[in-house]
């Protein structure tokens with residue numbers, strides 16, 4: 263009897279350890295992306311690598327960006343990966359009018375300003391502590407996403423504050439649900455949707471973005487991660503609208519993309 267119990271406990275330990283070490287693979291197996299994946303080069307030829315030698319390819323001149331590193335000691339919340347930040351920076355080089363939902367620390371806003379041309383304008387909409395007072399959680403909104411939304415709305419100064427890049431940036435402190443998009447119709451070359459990850463907010467930001475994007479403009483969404491709790495509403499919403507809109511997921515990233523051709 264005792265022997266049976268020991269075997270059972272060992273079996274459970276092995277099972278738990280296997281799960282912990284392969285968590286990502288197991289999640290990927292159960293939570294398949296419903297959105298078609300593309301290689302970054304299919305989005306824009308600018309991302310094609312330069313042939314250097316038979317066993318080496320490297321970045322083309324146009325994809326070399328200005329960037330910075332946030333040290334691991336600096337516990338900034340809600341950031342993009344380096345690869346995602348590079349993609350956003352490269353696309354910013356080709357964009358004169360940029361809009362962002364969700365400034366947070368201002369990492370992506372700063373990169374957009376550093377890499378776009380000198381006359382480019384970046385508008386970034388966000389919540390600060392002041393705007394949290396009148397916020398509503400809808401029934402469709404994921405609890406974890408709502409909690410994260412509050413935890414990420416802590417900044418009133420940003421990584422670019424006090425730098426030259428700040429001259430290109432306009433920050434709007436407002437709940438995007440109340441934001442009037444009517445003066446920005448067809449205006450933007452690039453829109454980055456990385457605001458609230460609740461269903462009601464991501465739906466609101468997306469519907470406004472489809473009106474604000476210009477012909478040939480690009481909309482990017484952050485945090486399309488099937489199986490991740492805090493991304494649940496982003497994933498559900500994008501899966502739903504991808505039946506009607508040509509939304510694609512950039513391989514090896516949590517970025518989804520739509521290129522306007524209307």
Ligand SMILES: C[S@@+](CC[C@H](N)C(=O)[O-])C[C@H]1O[C@@H](n2cnc3c(N)ncnc32)[C@H](O)[C@@H]1O
Nearest residue numbers: 340364365366369370388389415437438457458
């Ligand atoms: C994930 S962070 C953005 C990260 C940033 N783009 C970066 O990569 O550095 C989310 C931001 O969205 C903002 N946000 C959340 N809900 C919002 C809403 N309803 N209206 C405006 N901003 C919102 C939060 O205040 C927070 O600054």
